[in-house]
Amino acid sequence: MENQLVTILRISTPQLGSLVKDKLEEIGIEVFFTNEGMTPGERYNPDEVLLKVKARQSEKAIARLLQLHKDYDLDKVKDDASFTGLRKILLPVKLSEDCIDLCKYAIGLAIKQNAEIKILYVYPDPNFNEPSRYTASWEKYVRMELKEAHKNAQQKLVDFSRELKNQVPAELFNAVKLHYRMLKGTPENVITAACKRYNPDIIFMGTRTTKNAEGEFLGKTLIKVIEQTQHSVLAVPLSAVFKGKEEINVLYSTDFYDSDNSSLNKLLKILEPVKKKIYCVHFDINNGKQHQEKVNELNAMLERDYSEYQIRCELFESDDLLKGIEEFVDKKHIDIISLSKVKRSGIYKFFHTDLVSTLISQANVPILIFPV
Secondary structure, rough: OOOOOOEEEOOOOHHHHHHHHHHHHOOOOOOOEEOOOOOOOOOOOOOEEEEEEEHHHHHHHHHHHHHHHHHHHHHHHHOHHHOOEEEEOOOOOOOEEEEEHHHHHHHHHHHHHHHEEEEEEOOOOOOOOOOOOOOOOHHHHHOOOOOOHHHHHHHHHHHHHHHHHHOOOOOHHHOEEEEEEEEEEOOHHHHHHHHHHHHOEEEEEOOOOOOOOOOOOHHHHHHHHHHHOOOEEEEEEOOOOEEEEEOEEEEOOOOOOOOOOHHHHHHHHHOOOOEEEEEEEEEEEEEEOHHHHHHHHHHOOOOOHHOOOEEEEEEEEOOOOOHHHHHHHHOOOOEEEEEEEOOOOOHHHHOOOOOOHHHHOOOOOOOOEEEE
């Protein structure tokens, strides 16, 4: 009972949510956000969230809220941009055993990026595959099933938040803003819908590193999110550890797309706080002479427009694209692979192997994908 979550406030603006969360956490009250837990028949508002706390801390939280009403003009807080100045990392999870390591990596990245993390717990809708039956008894059963699933999900999220706090050193945990959000539904749909509301700088997701890897949103779900969203996705192997290096080596794989310039600007913005050396590489499988001419043109453009950065374009010959990328990663000690993913038709994907899907399943370093 003491870990049950109770709603103490409805919030419709991120500024107000950020202020209340910070003020409650200053006095040791852990905060959770959810769109759910409504009474039957109540209309769902996608722009409104419920701020929840543990039942045993509810009286203390309400007292703090009453004091905030006296100390602040909450209408002015809603328009204060200082509460939304941080970069945003969206971390969708299923709260598996692998999730703790992903969160540790995300926390290290957030500190380096001066970013907040929204941990989005997506739990399955128990009625997703159930047939529609319009009877009073069936509707009662559905409400009971939804209520039980919601209760279990809340408990799982509370347990996870406690475990994460235990495993992350206090100086790191307290150096980053963490928000917990809980939604039910199909993962790719929930995640892409959340992106439209939250507008993250990066979607942070795990990748499979062994055939037996279980747990987080891997494989098909990750690819569907990349295909459905317009936001940059950082796919991180479950075994990866954030090293916090002073300077990192980045591989940007190019096929001379028109979108390369836009993707390069996104890459520079995301990695802005970090000292970096960027290798803009075209992997030449067909030994085409015209490719060297394009590389020369790119280098001339980089020297003219990006002279303040360490960026150089080059050809790398290989008879196999994936093997070439792997060799280059080892040769140059690459820390992050980045590339653009062009959205293709279903017919094209039927006849062609998708590089991003294959690379995600095999790479041992994080991959930053820019949907174009």
